[in-house]
Amino acid sequence: MSRDDDVLVVGAGQAGVQVACLLRDAGHRGAVTLVGEEPVPPYQRPPLSKGFLTGSLGADALALRDQDYWGARDIGLVLGEAVTEVVRGGHGSGRARTDRGRTVAFDRLVLATGATPRRLDVPGGDADGVLTLRTLADAGRLRDRLRAARDVVVVGGGFIGLEVAATAAALGARVVVLEAGSRILGRVVSEATAQHLAAHHHANGVEIRTRARIVEVVTDGGDARAVLTTDGAVRADLVLVGIGAAPRTGLAASLGLRTDGGVVVDEHALASDGTTLAVGDCTVLADPTPWGDGETSVRLESVDHAVEHAATAVRTILGESTPHTAVPWFWSDQGSAKLQIVGLRRPGDVATLRPSGSGRHVVGFHRRGRLVAAEVVGSPAEFMALRTLLGARHPVPVEVFADPEVALRQLAKQARSATVTAR
Amino acid sequence: MPKVFYTQPDGTVVAVAASPGDSVMATAVRNGVSGVVGQCGGSLSCATCHVYVDEAHRDELGTPGEDEDEMLDCTASDREDSSRLSCQLIIGEGDVHVTVPPEQL
Numbered sequence A: 001m002s003r004d005d006d007v008l009v010v011g012a013g014q015a016g017v018q019v020a021c022l023l024r025d026a027g028h029r030g031a032v033t034l035v036g037e038e039p040v041p042p043y044q045r046p047p048l049s050k051g052f053l054t055g056s057l058g059a060d061a062l063a064l065r066d067q068d069y070w071g072a073r074d075i076g077l078v079l080g081e082a083v084t085e086v087v088r089g090g091h092g093s094g095r096a097r098t099d100r101g102r103t104v105a106f107d108r109l110v111l112a113t114g115a116t117p118r119r120l121d122v123p124g125g126d127a128d129g130v131l132t133l134r135t136l137a138d139a140g141r142l143r144d145r146l147r148a149a150r151d152v153v154v155v156g157g158g159f160i161g162l163e164v165a166a167t168a169a170a171l172g173a174r175v176v177v178l179e180a181g182s183r184i185l186g187r188v189v190s191e192a193t194a195q196h197l198a199a200h201h202h203a204n205g206v207e208i209r210t211r212a213r214i215v216e217v218v219t220d221g222g223d224a225r226a227v228l229t230t231d232g233a234v235r236a237d238l239v240l241v242g243i244g245a246a247p248r249t250g251l252a253a254s255l256g257l258r259t260d261g262g263v264v265v266d267e268h269a270l271a272s273d274g275t276t277l278a279v280g281d282c283t284v285l286a287d288p289t290p291w292g293d294g295e296t297s298v299r300l301e302s303v304d305h306a307v308e309h310a311a312t313a314v315r316t317i318l319g320e321s322t323p324h325t326a327v328p329w330f331w332s333d334q335g336s337a338k339l340q341i342v343g344l345r346r347p348g349d350v351a352t353l354r355p356s357g358s359g360r361h362v363v364g365f366h367r368r369g370r371l372v373a374a375e376v377v378g379s380p381a382e383f384m385a386l387r388t389l390l391g392a393r394h395p396v397p398v399e400v401f402a403d404p405e406v407a408l409r410q411l412a413k414q415a416r417s418a419t420v421t422a423r
Numbered sequence B: 001m002p003k004v005f006y007t008q009p010d011g012t013v014v015a016v017a018a019s020p021g022d023s024v025m026a027t028a029v030r031n032g033v034s035g036v037v038g039q040c041g042g043s044l045s046c047a048t049c050h051v052y053v054d055e056a057h058r059d060e061l062g063t064p065g066e067d068e069d070e071m072l073d074c075t076a077s078d079r080e081d082s083s084r085l086s087c088q089l090i091i092g093e094g095d096v097h098v099t100v101p102p103e104q105l
Helices: A014-025 A136-148 A159-170 A191-203 A250-254 A303-317 A380-391 A408-422 B024-030 B066-072
Strands: A007-010 A032-036 A075-079 A083-088 A094-098 A103-106 A108-111 A115-117 A151-155 A174-178 A206-209 A214-220 A223-229 A232-235 A238-241 A245-247 A283-286 A329-334 A337-343 A350-354 A361-367 A370-377 B003-007 B013-017 B050-053 B083-085 B096-099
Touching: A007 A014, A007 A103, A014 A032, A014 A075, A014 A303, A032 A103, A083 A250, A108 A303, A136 A159, A136 A238, A151 A159, A151 A223, A151 A232, A159 A174, A159 A191, A159 A206, A159 A238, A159 A329, A191 A206, A191 A329, A191 A337, A191 A350, A191 A361, A191 A370, A223 A238, A337 A380, A361 A380, A370 A380, A380 A408, A380 B066, B003 B024, B066 B083
Parallel strands: A007 A032, A007 A108, A032 A075, A151 A174, A151 A238, A174 A206, B003 B096
Antiparallel strands: A083 A094, A094 A103, A115 A245, A214 A223, A223 A232, A329 A337, A337 A370, A350 A361, A361 A370, B003 B013, B050 B083, B050 B096
C-alpha cells in the first residue's frame, strides 16, 4: 500500500472520519473520499442519549469537525448517499457506485459501515411510538416525543437503554426498563457493577423489571399505548428499544469477504481478501489486549475502539505494519453515574472489589494473578490510574488492588515513568 | 470573534477562530489541532485534552472542579500549576492562549 493510493472510506461515523483525518495528518498524498449515508455532517453519537435529549446540547455542538475542515484537508465528503455496489479491479482497487449514481474510483477501500439497531420482533414492534436510537435523526424523534411522554418503557437494560432511562426520568417521565435477562448490563459488566448501577437507577425513580418477556406493543392509531409482557401490561406512550445492534456487513458480503458476526479482520484491520480494510463497529477481531489468547473474537462498539482501530488501518495503508494491540476502554454516563470500563473481562476472571468512598465503585478483574480489566463508577481519576496501569502492563496483584492504603494514582505514576525509562 | 492560540510542544503556534461558549477542547478537535484528543467528547472521562493555560487568563477560566482536579494528577504529561482539561475551559469574549503537552493518555 502506498501514500499515493486513492482511498475510499464507506461510512462517516467516528471510525470512518478518523481514518480520513488521520490519513491527512500522516501526510497521505492520494485522494481521500468519505461517503456517509446520513444527510448531515459527521457528528458524535454518545451525547445523543444524554445532553442532546435534554436539550443542553444542540445538533451543532455534536459536529466532529468544523464545516471548513474538510476542504482545508482536501477530504472529499459525500453526504446523504449510500454505496450500493462495488466493482473490484486488481490489488484492492475498484469502483464504487452510490444510490445517487455517483462513481468513486479507489486504490484502497475502507469499510466503516457501523451497526444498525435491532428491532423488537413482536406485533406492534414497528409502530410509530416505538423508537430505536442510533442516528441524529433517531435522537431528534426521541427528543420530540420525550417532551410529551409521561410513561416511558425502555426495552433492554443495556447501555443505550439505561442512558435513555436515566435521561427520561430526569425529564420527569415515569420509566420502566424491561430486561429479558436476569439482570441489567448482562453482557457488558460484572454482577457487582450491575447491582451498583441498578441501585442508582432505582434511587432515581427508574423501575427495572428483569426476566421480562414481551409479547406485544399495544397501539392505538399508530401510537404505543402499552407493552404487554407475559406478566401483564405496562402503560407506555413511548417505547425505546435498546436491544443491541447488528453489524452492517452487506457490502462486505457482496464483495465475498468473510463475515462472522461482523466483518472479520486481522491484526492489521485487513479483511479476508488481504486488501480491503474494515474498522470499528462493523468488524470482528481477535481480542486485542496484551492478554488476549489469539482465539477469542470480539466485536467492540465504542469511540475508543473506533479511534484506535482507525489508527491501525491508517498505518496499514501507509505501509507500516504495526499490529493492532490495545486495552479498550469505554464509558457510559447513566444519569449522574459515570461508568467506565477498561480491558476485556472474560468468564473465569476473578472479580475483586476495591474499598472506595460512598457513591464510588471500583472492581478489578484478575487472570492468573494479573489485573486485566476494571469497572469504575463515579471515580474518573481512579479509572485513569487503572487505564495507565493496564496500558503499561503493570501486573497489580489482587492484594495490592484490594488495599485502600495503596494509592493507584501513585502506582500509575511509577508505572508510567518505568515505561518511559524502558523505552 | 475570539481566537484560541495553541502552542505545540515544538513551539509552533496554531491560531483558531472560536465561538464563545465552545470549549478549548472542542475548538481544537473540530479544527484538527494536533495534541488535543478529547476522545470522550468532553464528558470528563478520558483526560486526553490536557493543556497548560497561559498565566494571563487563568483567573477568567476558573478553577478545576473536584473530578477534573483529581484527573489532572493522572495525565500522561506531568501536571503543572497551569494544567487544565481543555474540555472544561469555556471560551468567552477574549482570546485564549494554551500550550499543548508532549503526551496525552
